[in-house]
Structures are given as structure tokens and as C-alpha cells.
Amino acid sequence: MSEAQINATLAARNILTRLHDVMAARTNAQAKLNQVVDIIGDSLNSEVCSIYLLREGVLELFATRGLNQEAVHVTKLALGQGLTGTIAKNVETLNLAEATAHPDFQYRPETGEEKFHSFAGVPIVRMERAVGVLCIQHVEPRRYLEVEIEAMQTVAMVLSELIANAGLVDAQAALDGGAERTHSQREMGFPLVAGLASGKAVFHQPRITIEHVVAEDVEAERQRVYSAFIKMREQIDKMASQAEFGKGGEHDEVLETYKMFAYDEGWSRRINEAIDSGLTAEAAIERVQQRTRMRMRQIDDPLLADRMHDLEDLSNRLLRIVSGQIGTAAQMGLRQDTILIARNLGPAELLEYDRRRLKGVILEEGSLTAHVTIVARAMGIPVMGRMRNILHQVRQDDHLLIDTNENSVLIRPAPQVIEAFEAKFLRSREKQAAYAALRDVEPRTTDGTRIDVLINAGLRDDIAHLAVTGADGVGLFRTEFQFLVSATLPQRERQLRLYRDVLDAAGEKPVVFRTVDIGGDKSLPYLREDGPGEENPAMGWRAVRVALERDGLLKVQARALIEAAAGKTLNVMFPMIAEPWEFDAARQVFDDQLAFLKGRKKLLPDRIRFGAMLEVPALAETLDILGPKIDFLSIGTNDLTQFLLAADRAHPKLAQRYDWISPAILRFIRRVVKAVEPYNIDLTVCGEMGGRQLEALALLAVGIRRLSITPAAVGPIKAMVRSLDLQTATAKMDEMLAYPPANMREVLQDWAIAQGMELG
Structure with a gap:
């Protein structure tokens, strides 16, 4: 520790020791708060120390050292008003060398604070909600040291207990977060x-309420945390060893994605430092967790934010262990x-x-x-x-x-x-x-065209939907689900068992396995690219790009799929193919594994059909090259649409732009339909677009005859298909795409309703 850190730790411990006596004294709450600001001011050499508490929905100055005493119970701020209100509203810390330079600064003349320049404030938190604010000020303009801020945050935890126990006006309602x-x-x-x-x-x-904040015996608290860490790590190691995708039903699985944090020495060191300042084990964990929450609010990088969430989840687990309380609601039933x-x-x-x-x-x-x-x-x-x-x-x-x-x-x-x-x-x-009731009814248009309606799946239990819905098969089985709920790369035996179970459950109905689509926004802790995070993960290092670079991953999956489909037809689809050579390279991995297994006299599939997902628009320009090589092509409308329209589908401000009933989208898909006509290829649309009745109508009208959708959408799509005159719809769509109306969605919907079509 540096000298400043040592001094701050000693100051925090000195404050806690003195506060312990204050809290035990038989005096009223106001007298205690008056003593508290003097103790903090003395220990931190602060010219001003003030405490604001949330009362009747506003922050009220309850005690101060250094400001005018006449302002006590007179100065009041709404949440979000002034520096103090901003701290409470955002549950954040402010550390300012010049308070007046902050955009939220408001001068309150009754306080006499005009001569003070530097300002630091921390929220007093109870049950993740600010119930007050602790502030210090100095005449000299300076930013406070990090260790000084940490000392204030430690004191704020003790104040939260004092406030809760002192029976202040609306403290109970505040700490319950509106529970009344x-x-x-x-x-x-x-x-x-x-x-x-x-x-x-x-x-x-x-929710766990921390009843005792100040430690009676620091070493005893340290031992409690040490024991809790051991138990938590044992739990996580046990989860990792027992985790088996689908064993006894997916609801029995546990996710061990947090292992690297569980063994992070920096995290345990910060908790120990909080105990050194005089906090109990529970308060120390919560103290570090509060700081994590504040940091999370400042993080724009979604991948880094996810990692911070992992750390918070671990903190909750550790807090439950050290307090002797049971785990998540799932474990209680x-x-x-x-x-x-x-x-x-x-x-x-x-x-x-x-x-x-x-x-x-x-x-x-x-x-x-x-x-x-x-x-x-x-x-x-x-x-x-x-x-x-x-x-x-x-x-x-x-x-x-x-x-x-x-x-x-x-x-x-x-x-x-x-x-x-x-x-x-x-x-x-x-x-x-x-x-x-349409389960056993064929999806056939009124003019006699049979439409294939398949389902998308990703879990073993999803295959049961084939019988429930009467779907024609599984047009997309997302194999990445097994990777997302595993702490480490799933071994070949586990993959093989899942794929074999899926094929057995599907019976005679076809299943198209999409090779693993991970990376990008589906980041995995055990499979991450070195370097800075991606600015646009949807168009980054993901899907087949990951599989070809980490070829061991695809080799294991290829062998598992081939062995699982022994004596059956295997349908394999490669995601996010942008150029034909990527398909060739991915297929070569399967051919190599096929030769390897054949050489070892293994039972092989009767037939392997290979396909690609058209999600990257560039692939449409080389379908004449790819067409002769593939057995089927699936259009992934979710990614394709955001790439074509340059509209992030997860961005709320672009929701209106992300419209499938768009001339650009429909013309593109119609062009793909025509481009594959010379080849004997099954062309399917996979994605949410095909599962919506109006959008499915548009797809059929531009030439699509196979849809792979969520199981819940099968019934509505069958109903729509059975009300559709396909020739009339195709003629109408040709007319609309030749001269697109300003609002294609509205025009198409009005036309369909006038035709008496089933649109739910």
C-alpha cells in the first residue's frame, strides 16, 4: 500500500470505530447525525461534511459541519437537482476539483457554500437505492484521492445502517424501494x-438485508470471507463437472461461465481491503459490489458490461453464502x-x-x-x-x-x-x-401449391414441437445453444449424444443442423479473440469465420454430427457464408472427418446434404458459383435485413427502419429465388420474417416455398397459407415491386384483408 492508501484505510477504520460508539449511544437520530459529520470531517480533514437524507421524496440537509446551521432541514433538493440530487438519482459518485464547472451545479445561498471549490459526494445506498448522500467540500480546488472516496463510500454503508435503525421519517419506505x-x-x-x-x-x-456493517473482529470477518470463497469455488467447480446439456431436462443445467472471476485475486483483495477498513464480511462484499454497479453505469461496451454482470452475479452468490441464506429463486423452487x-x-x-x-x-x-x-x-x-x-x-x-x-x-x-x-x-x-387443430392439415394454398412449413429449434425438447404442430421437419437446429450453456468447449461425446437424440426424436422428418454460430454478440468466455472489443459484432469475428480459424472446433463438431447420423441422412448448413471459398473450406473439414471415420470402419450416414445460409448480401452475387455445389440454401432474414438496410435490429431508434415489407428486401429475395432456379436446390427462409403472417404472404408472393419458423408460428402460418390464392398474390406483388407504394406494408395488408385472407 502507498502512504496515502494506508492513511485513508486508517482514517476509515478510525471513523468506523468512533461511529460504532455513536450508533450504540442512547441519543436521538439528529444528535447522532450531528456527531457523524464532525467525526468524518475530523478524520478526513474536511472543511465541510454534510448529510442529505431522502424524506418525502426529496433530499433534505439533515446535518452539516462547515455550512450554515440555519440551512439544516431548510435546504431541500429534488432527485436529479444539483450535484447532490444527481448523485442520488444516478446512484453515482462525483469527485470535482471545481464544483461550479459541473453542468448540474446549483448554488443554494442559505448554505454559505460559495467559498468552497472542491466537492466529493457518494450515495448512501440501501437495497440498491440511494436513501441519502454524504458530501465533503474544501476551499482549495482539488480532486480527491481514490482512497479518500473509498473511505467515504465505506462510511456511507455505516450511515445506511444508522438511518435504517434510527427510525427516520421515511427511511423504511425508501430502503424498501417502494415496497409500501x-x-x-x-x-x-x-x-x-x-x-x-x-x-x-x-x-x-x-434480496439480502445486511443487518450489521461494523466489524467487531476484523480477523474473524476475514476468515468468514475466506471460507465463503472456498465454498463458492467448490460450488462452481461442482457445477462445471456436472453440467450436461439436456441431461434430465435443460432446467437441471447450471452455467459455469463465471469461473475466471471466482478465482480472480483482484476481486478477493478488494473485499479484504474493505474488511481492513472495519466492515463486516457482508458489508465488505456489498461495498465492492456497489462500486461495481457504479462502474457498470459508465460502461458503453456491451461485452465488458456483460463481464461486469458476471462479477455482480458472483458477488450475490458470495453474499448469500457468507450470510447463510439460500441461493437463487430457482434453487428454492x-x-x-x-x-x-x-x-x-x-x-x-x-x-x-x-x-x-x-x-x-x-x-x-x-x-x-x-x-x-x-x-x-x-x-x-x-x-x-x-x-x-x-x-x-x-x-x-x-x-x-x-x-x-x-x-x-x-x-x-x-x-x-x-x-x-x-x-x-x-x-x-x-x-x-x-x-x-391444423396440426394434421397440409399447408396448401387455395390454388393447390404445397408450402413446406418447418420449425427452428435449438434444444432437445424443441423436437417435440414437430408432433404438436405437424411441421414438416426442422429447417434450422441451432447447435450453438449447447456452447452457450457450457463453461468449456463441449466435448465430442456430449455433442454426439445431443445430435443423436435430436435425430432419433425427429424420426423420419428431416433436421438441418447449422454448424455453431458463435462469436460476435454471442461471446463465450472460453473462446474469445485477443485484442479490443468489436465495434460491430454482428459483422465481425463470428460463425463460419470462427469455425475456420479455430478449425479444431469445427472438426470436433463435424465428427460428432457424422457419427450421430450413422445410417441416416445428415443435413449440414454453414452460417454466414460470404464467398464460395468459405463453403468449400468448411465442407473440406467434413470430408476429411468422413474419410477419417471411414478408415476406422465406423458406421456412416447414408447421405450427407450440404447447404449454406445466405445472410451476407455478397453471397447473392456468386450463386452461379455456389449453386452447383450445394443441396440447399437458407436465407437468414434477421441478419440479412440489417445488413441490407444498414439498420441494427437491436437499436430501438431504428425499429421502424427494420421493416421486412420493404421493396429492397423483397426485390433482393425475389432475385435470389430466380438465381437458384437453374439448380436443384431447396430454398428456405429461416428467421422471424417467415413466422409473421403478412411477411410470410410477401415471401410466398416472391417465390419462396419453404419456411422455417418458431413452433408457435406454425399454426398461424398454416392458416394464412390455406387462405391464400398464390397466383393472385404473386401478380399483386409483381405490381407493387414494379411501382412501390409509399407504405408497402399498409397497402399489402389492406389488399390481403380485402381478399378475405387469414391474418390473425
Whole structure:
């Protein structure tokens, strides 16, 4: 430690020792706070020390040393007002050499603070919510040392306990984060997985209240943390050894993506330093965790933010162990229909939950491309994301209604609202029942054209949807799911077992296995490219690019697929092919493994069919080269659309631009249809576009005859197909693409309704 660090640690310990006596004294709360500001001011050599507390929704100056005493209980600031209000609203620290230079600075003349230049403030946090602010000021303009800020943050933790125990006016409501609220309210979010859901609120991480902050015996607290670290690492190592994708159902899996952090010496050192300052084990872990949260709010890099989330998840696990409290809600079991609430989730954490009880998920964060979103979509669980304050708006067991059509979550809905929602839900179920009745009905247009309707899958259990929906097969099996929920690269035996189970479950119906599409936004801790993060991961080091560079990965997968399909037809598709040579190189890996297995007298597939995904627009320019080499081609509309329109599909401001009923998109797909006509190729559209009735109508009208979609969309698409006169629709589409109207979506929809088509 440097001399400054040693002095700051000693100062923090001195403050905690003196505060311990203050908290134990039989004096009122105001007297205690008056003593606290003097103690902090003395220990940090601060000319000003002030405490603001949240009271009746505003921050009130409760105690000060250095400012005018007449301002106490007079100066009040709204959340977000002035430097103090900004700290509380954002739950962030400010460290300013010149306070007046900050854009949020507001001068309050009654305080007499005009002569002070430097300013530092930290939030007083309880249950992740700011219940007050601790500030220091100096006449001399200077930035405070990091160790001084850390000392203030340590003291703020003790203040949170004092405030909670002192019975200050609205401290209880503040620390409960609005838990006393009983009125109904609607919160808006961003739909990540479509659907309706009703259930009782359950927090993924049960809230732990830290009752004791100041340590009686520092060495005893250090030993508690040491023991908790050992137990946590044992748990994670056990998870890693037992994790088996699909064994006993995916809900039994656990994700061990956090191992590198569990053994991170820097993290454990920071916790030990917090204990050195005089905190209990629980308070030290929470102290470091608070700092992590503040750093997360300043991180724009999504990959780095994900890593910070991993560290926070580990902190929660460590805190539960050291406090002797049970783990996540999944480990306690769900007793009723549940809406799960979390800041963020990993895919395997979601799969731990009982699918019969889990009806929906609400995330403070989350994105369309996050791993958990991909898995939740495959599981058919509605997800609302980007609900920033949901953890503080909801109590455990509150009744919640998710309606992704309205982009909303209803909290504690009134009885008449519940009744209306249930009626809407019933209509949705009745519609689904009508669609389910089409299970054994062929999707044939009114003028006799048979359309192939297949499903997308990624989990072993998804194959059951073939029988439920009557789909023609699996047009896309995403093999990367097994990689996303594994702590290490899945071994060949595990992959082989999954692929064999999938083929056996599918029976006579075909399954197209897409080789692993990882990298980019699907980053894996055990497979990462060195160097800075990618600015545009969707167009970066991912999919076949990763597979060809890390050829051992593709070799293992190729051998597993070939062995799993022994005596059957194997359909293999390579993702994100941009140029024909990439297909040739990927196929050569399979040919080499085929020769290897043949030489060892292994039973081989009866036939291997190879295909490519057209997601990169460049591939359309070389279909005359690729066409003779492939058995099938699948158009991946999700990535293709964002590449063609230069519109990030995860960007909320570009949502309106990301429109599949676009002349550019439809003309492009029609051109691909014509380009492959000379070859004996199955052409399929994979992606969300094909699973929406109006978009599917447009696809069929430009020549597509095979759709691979989510299982939930099979019924609606069959219904639409059976109401469609394909020749008439094709003529209408030719007319519209020749002279595109200003709003193609609206015109096509009006035309389809006038034709009496089934559009839900």
C-alpha cells in the first residue's frame, strides 16, 4: 500500500470505530447525525461534511459541519437537482476539483457554500437505492484521492445502517424501494420475446438485508470471507463437472461461465481491503459490489458490461453464502405461476427454472441478441427488457401482467384490469387452439401449391414441437445453444449424444443442423479473440469465420454430427457464408472427418446434404458459383435485413427502419429465388420474417416455398397459407415491386384483408 492508501484505510477504520460508539449511544437520530459529520470531517480533514437524507421524496440537509446551521432541514433538493440530487438519482459518485464547472451545479445561498471549490459526494445506498448522500467540500480546488472516496463510500454503508435503525421519517419506505406501494401502475419496456403472461413476482436474486456493517473482529470477518470463497469455488467447480446439456431436462443445467472471476485475486483483495477498513464480511462484499454497479453505469461496451454482470452475479452468490441464506429463486423452487424479475440472466440460469411454473421474465436490461433472449424465445417464454426501475417498483409476490403487444407490464392490476387481460389471454388461447387443430392439415394454398412449413429449434425438447404442430421437419437446429450453456468447449461425446437424440426424436422428418454460430454478440468466455472489443459484432469475428480459424472446433463438431447420423441422412448448413471459398473450406473439414471415420470402419450416414445460409448480401452475387455445389440454401432474414438496410435490429431508434415489407428486401429475395432456379436446390427462409403472417404472404408472393419458423408460428402460418390464392398474390406483388407504394406494408395488408385472407 502507498502512504496515502494506508492513511485513508486508517482514517476509515478510525471513523468506523468512533461511529460504532455513536450508533450504540442512547441519543436521538439528529444528535447522532450531528456527531457523524464532525467525526468524518475530523478524520478526513474536511472543511465541510454534510448529510442529505431522502424524506418525502426529496433530499433534505439533515446535518452539516462547515455550512450554515440555519440551512439544516431548510435546504431541500429534488432527485436529479444539483450535484447532490444527481448523485442520488444516478446512484453515482462525483469527485470535482471545481464544483461550479459541473453542468448540474446549483448554488443554494442559505448554505454559505460559495467559498468552497472542491466537492466529493457518494450515495448512501440501501437495497440498491440511494436513501441519502454524504458530501465533503474544501476551499482549495482539488480532486480527491481514490482512497479518500473509498473511505467515504465505506462510511456511507455505516450511515445506511444508522438511518435504517434510527427510525427516520421515511427511511423504511425508501430502503424498501417502494415496497409500501399498493396502487396499480403500468411500466413500459422493450419486448424481447413476444407473448402474454400473468403471475406473481419472484426475484431471481432474493434480496439480502445486511443487518450489521461494523466489524467487531476484523480477523474473524476475514476468515468468514475466506471460507465463503472456498465454498463458492467448490460450488462452481461442482457445477462445471456436472453440467450436461439436456441431461434430465435443460432446467437441471447450471452455467459455469463465471469461473475466471471466482478465482480472480483482484476481486478477493478488494473485499479484504474493505474488511481492513472495519466492515463486516457482508458489508465488505456489498461495498465492492456497489462500486461495481457504479462502474457498470459508465460502461458503453456491451461485452465488458456483460463481464461486469458476471462479477455482480458472483458477488450475490458470495453474499448469500457468507450470510447463510439460500441461493437463487430457482434453487428454492417455484410454488405458483411466476413472473421472474432480474437485472440480467444467463441462459443456463433461466433453464434452471421449472418451465411449468415460469410464465414470463422481466429484465432491467437485456437485448434482442442476448443469450438469455435466444433461449427464452426457444422456450416460448415472454420476456420484457430494458425496464430500468422494475426492481424498485415491484414487491415479492405482487401480481404482474406482461403484454408485449403493448410493450408494458402491469403491476398490482385492479380486478377489472385482470378480468380484461384474462379475456384477452383467453382469446389468444382460443386462437392457438384453432391453430393447433391444423396440426394434421397440409399447408396448401387455395390454388393447390404445397408450402413446406418447418420449425427452428435449438434444444432437445424443441423436437417435440414437430408432433404438436405437424411441421414438416426442422429447417434450422441451432447447435450453438449447447456452447452457450457450457463453461468449456463441449466435448465430442456430449455433442454426439445431443445430435443423436435430436435425430432419433425427429424420426423420419428431416433436421438441418447449422454448424455453431458463435462469436460476435454471442461471446463465450472460453473462446474469445485477443485484442479490443468489436465495434460491430454482428459483422465481425463470428460463425463460419470462427469455425475456420479455430478449425479444431469445427472438426470436433463435424465428427460428432457424422457419427450421430450413422445410417441416416445428415443435413449440414454453414452460417454466414460470404464467398464460395468459405463453403468449400468448411465442407473440406467434413470430408476429411468422413474419410477419417471411414478408415476406422465406423458406421456412416447414408447421405450427407450440404447447404449454406445466405445472410451476407455478397453471397447473392456468386450463386452461379455456389449453386452447383450445394443441396440447399437458407436465407437468414434477421441478419440479412440489417445488413441490407444498414439498420441494427437491436437499436430501438431504428425499429421502424427494420421493416421486412420493404421493396429492397423483397426485390433482393425475389432475385435470389430466380438465381437458384437453374439448380436443384431447396430454398428456405429461416428467421422471424417467415413466422409473421403478412411477411410470410410477401415471401410466398416472391417465390419462396419453404419456411422455417418458431413452433408457435406454425399454426398461424398454416392458416394464412390455406387462405391464400398464390397466383393472385404473386401478380399483386409483381405490381407493387414494379411501382412501390409509399407504405408497402399498409397497402399489402389492406389488399390481403380485402381478399378475405387469414391474418390473425
